[in-house]
Amino acid sequence: MPEITEGMMSIGGLTADYKDIANRTMKIAKILEKGKNVEITTPSGAKLTMNIEGRTPERDTGLSQAWRLGKSTSGRSVLGSGRGNYSKHVSHR
Helix, strand or coil, X not given: CCCCXXXXXXXXXXXXXXXXXXXXXXXXXXXXXXXXXXXXXXXXXXXXXXXXXXXXCEEECCCCCCCCCCCCCXXXXXXXXXXXXXXXXXXXX
16 A cells, blocks of 8 residues: 555554454444434534434454455444434534
């Protein structure tokens, strides 16, 4: 991967504890799996509320694919878009 530099290998994200990232990913996925609603609020007051009931999160720890060409550990729990199951509120200050 040509964009990887020697500095990235000694500081930053590539020095992460990948097993810890995988554990956190699985923990967040379990929370999402049991959840019914998610609310995200920004410091400026924008708010997004979504119904996530019955949706299964994708668990991408990246450990099984770590260091394949072009792929490093992701560490993410993702829910599909759930079309129409959200509301938003934007506050302009």
